[in-house]
Amino acid sequence: xxxxxxxxxxxxxxxxxxxxxxxxxxxxxxxxxxxxxxxxxxxxxxxxxxxxxxxxxxxxxxxxxxxxxxxxxxxxxxxxxxxxxxxxxxxxxxxxxxxxxxxxxxxxxxxxxxxxxxxxxxxxxxxxxxxxxxxxxxxxxxxxxxxxxxxxxxxx
Numbered sequence: 001x002x003x004x005x006x007x008x009x010x011x012x013x014x015x016x017x018x019x020x021x022x023x024x025x026x027x028x029x030x031x032x033x034x035x036x037x038x039x040x041x042x043x044x045x046x047x048x049x050x051x052x053x054x055x056x057x058x059x060x061x062x063x064x065x066x067x068x069x070x071x072x073x074x075x076x077x078x079x080x081x082x083x084x085x086x087x088x089x090x091x092x093x094x095x096x097x098x099x100x101x102x103x104x105x106x107x108x109x110x111x112x113x114x115x116x117x118x119x120x121x122x123x124x125x126x127x128x129x130x131x132x133x134x135x136x137x138x139x140x141x142x143x144x145x146x147x148x149x150x151x152x153x154x155x156x
Contacts, residue, residue: 012044022096069106
């Protein structure tokens with residue numbers, strides 16, 4: 001069984017590196033350098049070791065050093081409602097595996113560990129967005145498509 005572990009602030013640079021791998025694989029080229037890497041790393045360093053995290057990640061270490069894979073998540077507190085009376089909602093994102101470590105179950109191990117953490121901490125609903133390639137993994141873990149469309153407002 002593959003062991004995923006909870007990421008710490010010491011993993012911040014590697015988590016950003018894997019995010020860059022993910023973004024490049026989605027767009028076909030490396031993302032532009034507009035300072036996002038430093039900002040992301042600072043945010044991760046500040047948040048990953050919090051005792052009651054609202055941002056967390058699970059990772060699989062690569063043989064020889066660094067990270068092979070990760071899954072990042074957030075916890076948001078909303079008003080409760082039917083099926084989620086406490087209103088705790090998790091969001092899974094930044095699920096990435098370095099190309100040389102793919103097809104070994106590392107992303108599955110990371111996402112499974114994150115989902116278990118949500119379950120253990122009373123998070124009743126977990127959302128994510130996925131590519132067509134990722135959908136079989138998430139479906140096998142119990143995620144289902146929802147009818148609500150996503151919308152976004154972006155400020156420059």
